[in-house]
Amino acid sequence: MDNPNQRKRxxxxxxxxxxxxxxxxxxxxxxxxxxxxxxxxxxxxVFGSAATVLLVLQVITGILLALVYTPSAGEAWSSLQFLNxxxxxxxxxxxxxxxxxxxxxxxxxIHLVQVFLFGAYKFPRELTWIIGVFLxxxxxxxxxxxxxxxxxxxxxxxxxxxxxxxxxxxLIGGPLVGLMLGGPIIGGPTLARFFALxxxxxxxxxxxxxxxxxxxxxxxxxxxxxxxxRIVSKASYAHEYHEETAKNGIPFVPDAAWKDAVFAxxxxxxVMACALLLGPIGPTGQPDPTIIQTAPKPDFAFxxxxxxxxxxxxxxxxxxxxxxxxxVIGGMLLLPLVAGEGEKHWSRRPVAVLMLAxxxxxxxxxxxxxxYTPWSPIMEAWSAxxxxxxxxxxxxxxxxxxxxxxxxxxxxxxxxxxxAGGMRGPALDNIAARMTEDQMIRQVLQGGGxxxxxxxxxxxxxxxxxxxxxxxxRGKNLQPAVDSSRQLTTGSPEPLPAxxxxxxxx
Amino acid sequence: xxxxxxxxxxxxxxxTAPDAATTAARAAAHSRRAFLFKLSLALNGAVGxxxxxxILGYVLGPALKKNASYNAxxxxxxxxxxxxxxxxxxxYRNPVTMASDGETGNAACWVRHIEGRKFQVxxxxxxxxxxxxxxxxxxxxxxxPCHGGAYYEDGARASGPPERGLFEYQYTVxxxxxxxxxGSLPTLATEACAxxxxxxxxxxxDAAADDANPARSS
Numbered sequence: 001m002d003n004p005n006q007r008k009r010x011x012x013x014x015x016x017x018x019x020x021x022x023x024x025x026x027x028x029x030x031x032x033x034x035x036x037x038x039x040x041x042x043x044x045x046v047f048g049s050a051a052t053v054l055l056v057l058q059v060i061t062g063i064l065l066a067l068v069y070t071p072s073a074g075e076a077w078s079s080l081q082f083l084n085x086x087x088x089x090x091x092x093x094x095x096x097x098x099x100x101x102x103x104x105x106x107x108x109x110i111h112l113v114q115v116f117l118f119g120a121y122k123f124p125r126e127l128t129w130i131i132g133v134f135l136x137x138x139x140x141x142x143x144x145x146x147x148x149x150x151x152x153x154x155x156x157x158x159x160x161x162x163x164x165x166x167x168x169x170x171l172i173g174g175p176l177v178g179l180m181l182g183g184p185i186i187g188g189p190t191l192a193r194f195f196a197l198x199x200x201x202x203x204x205x206x207x208x209x210x211x212x213x214x215x216x217x218x219x220x221x222x223x224x225x226x227x228x229x230r231i232v233s234k235a236s237y238a239h240e241y242h243e244e245t246a247k248n249g250i251p252f253v254p255d256a257a258w259k260d261a262v263f264a265x266x267x268x269x270x271v272m273a274c275a276l277l278l279g280p281i282g283p284t285g286q287p288d289p290t291i292i293q294t295a296p297k298p299d300f301a302f303x304x305x306x307x308x309x310x311x312x313x314x315x316x317x318x319x320x321x322x323x324x325x326x327x328v329i330g331g332m333l334l335l336p337l338v339a340g341e342g343e344k345h346w347s348r349r350p351v352a353v354l355m356l357a358x359x360x361x362x363x364x365x366x367x368x369x370x371x372y373t374p375w376s377p378i379m380e381a382w383s384a385x386x387x388x389x390x391x392x393x394x395x396x397x398x399x400x401x402x403x404x405x406x407x408x409x410x411x412x413x414x415x416x417x418x419x420a421g422g423m424r425g426p427a428l429d430n431i432a433a434r435m436t437e438d439q440m441i442r443q444v445l446q447g448g449g450x451x452x453x454x455x456x457x458x459x460x461x462x463x464x465x466x467x468x469x470x471x472x473x474r475g476k477n478l479q480p481a482v483d484s485s486r487q488l489t490t491g492s493p494e495p496l497p498a499x500x501x502x503x504x505x506x
Numbered sequence: 507x508x509x510x511x512x513x514x515x516x517x518x519x520x521x522t523a524p525d526a527a528t529t530a531a532r533a534a535a536h537s538r539r540a541f542l543f544k545l546s547l548a549l550n551g552a553v554g555x556x557x558x559x560x561i562l563g564y565v566l567g568p569a570l571k572k573n574a575s576y577n578a579x580x581x582x583x584x585x586x587x588x589x590x591x592x593x594x595x596x597x598y599r600n601p602v603t604m605a606s607d608g609e610t611g612n613a614a615c616w617v618r619h620i621e622g623r624k625f626q627v628x629x630x631x632x633x634x635x636x637x638x639x640x641x642x643x644x645x646x647x648x649x650x651p652c653h654g655g656a657y658y659e660d661g662a663r664a665s666g667p668p669e670r671g672l673f674e675y676q677y678t679v680x681x682x683x684x685x686x687x688x689g690s691l692p693t694l695a696t697e698a699c700a701x702x703x704x705x706x707x708x709x710x711x712d713a714a715a716d717d718a719n720p721a722r723s724s
Contacts, residue, residue, distance in 0.1 A: 164634070183576075317667065379651055450665045
């Protein structure tokens with residue numbers, strides 16, 4: 001009968017044996033039960049803990065992948081294939097790690113936005129924010145180095161892009177490239193050093209900083225729910241916060257923590273669902289630089305950078321690449337030091353909200369553009385996309401010959417017709433409504449406005465045929481473009497047929 | 507708990523009322539220990555500085571080595587493989603590779619045979635961000651799949667984000683074989699050609715560039 005009691009006493013004894021040596025029971029209990037402002041026990045306050053849970057998931061799945069992965073440039077790609085196809089549930093572990101990384105970036109960003117909107121970075125939590133900025137950078141660093149470890153074509157050319165960016169650094173560009181690649185080419189030492197970064201260096205720093213970040217959250221208390229008109233001042237904040245938690249505080253465990261736990265479980269389930277339904281990410285083709293039939297693209301988190309690099313004017317590119325990160329990261333680091341006091345509520349911080357909206361829309365737009373890369377020529381368009389038949393009906397032989405020229409000279413790689421083809425240049429469906437014959441000849445032969453000159457690739461007959469075909473492209477029977485200066489001088493309403501090569505002599 | 511307290515108490519220094527003599531002795535001992543502690547810090551600083559030399563040397567090793575020192579002459583095959591007036595993709599093995607490089611030790615370049623013994627050998631890496639450019643003989647253009655950089659047949663910049671033309675390898679014709687000097691990834695900092703072009707190439711190359719692109723000279 002007294003058996004359960006005896007067992008209980010026995011268990012307590014064992015517990016005491018450990019705790020008398022460890023001494024952790026009291027501080028841990030105190031930390032878990034630290035008072036939280038009642039309103040802060042909110043669904044808005046669950047993202048930080050979810051990010052930490054994802055980090056743990058990444059560490060565990062990462063260690064499991066490292067059991068099989070071979071960090072050698074010659075074997076990494078095939079070890080990933082082995083993981084995908086031959087190791088029991090290897091594909092699922094890879095998928096969990098890949099999707100876990102995407103989720104982690106998303107959750108970290110949402111956490112950052114929430115903290116920014118709720119003014120949580122203000123006194124006395126400035127350093128928590130500053131460490132958080134480094135945690136964001138380290139998370140992105142993990143994503144980039146992880147993308148390199150998925151040693152496929154995208155990883156290889158992604159490293160090439162990285163090396164090209166680094167090489168633009170004034171004076172020490174060359175040595176920096178050597179430092180990054182570990183040798184003269186992207187090869188074995190390159191993968192080895194990115195492996196070391198991804199597996200030892202960045203996670204080590206990340207775990208230490210997460211520890212500090214969480215420690216400060218416990219020490220300073222979770223941010224109270226912002227109220228319009230409640231001003232943060234360094235003189236009175238600590239007192240006010242203490243009063244608030246003493247009056248309205250609830251213990252973090254269990255009163256507030258259940259929401260964190262539920263959300264973390266939901267996120268873990270989502271990662272598993274993505275892994276199960278969408279499968280592992282890559283690898284794409286082999287990392288063989290002699291296979292040039294590839295259109296490399298970075299992972300989702302870096303698509304916006306890829307887009308920005310496409311749109312910058314060449315002369316601005318190098319300064320932008322090196323100055324913009326300093327400004328952005330510096331701005332984020334300085335934010336709590338500059339705006340450490342005052343209103344926390346978003347309704348009283350219109351500039352902050354506007355800034356956030358502008359940044360979000362900008363990043364979103366560039367990422368969206370990065371998903372379909374309108375600036376990239378479509379290399380197969382000239383041989384794969386046909387000319388819509390309606391553009392060929394009732395056309396003269398010369399015009400049809402022009403359509404062939406358009407196709408054979410790869411014009412479609414950059415110009416769409418009937419919605420198919422590249423988007424680097426304007427679509428040509430109604431080109432004759434926008435340009436006169438003279439203007440077309442000039443544009444084709446001399447290029448300009450981001451178009452190469454074709455004077456060397458087209459003979460006069462081809463040019464004549466091409467332009468006569470282009471002259472038939474007037475959308476839904478729009479009026480043809482007219483050179484009004486000619487109308488003035490000749491008084492004729494119809495544009496005169498231009499002579500071959502007339503533009504070049506002007 | 508109680509046992510912890512006992513341990514704690516045992517660790518305390520004994521004697522609750524030290525007299526003046528022991529206090530002075532302790533102060534002297536303390537200042538000596540404090541000095542020794544500082545000395546030990548200085549010692550470790552010195553050891554750390556010495557230790558930093560091999561560590562930095564190891565880490566910075568690849569950065570300090572001159573890129574040209576990796577370069578070597580590589581044969582691309584007999585000239586007969588390159589018909590005059592054509593531009594062809596050629597694969598070769600990087601002159602310096604390690605066992606762990608695998609297929610990344612392969613490299614490719616575009617060989618343009620102008621005429622006779624006149625060639626141009628371009629890196630496949632776009633001068634913008636290093637993606638592999640593709641040659642289209644019909645429109646006589648190199649196009650980059652990444653950001654749409656375009657180059658003419660002589661490697662000159664045609665349009666798009668690149669600031670300059672394609673990187674060119676230094677070449678020579680030895681016997682009947684075409685050789686290029688290669689060995690490091692061509693980037694803006696480590697140009698394939700290592701900046702020095704053979705004097706003899708200047709005149710014909712410029713002439714070739716001029717008559718290859720009459721449209722641009724206007």
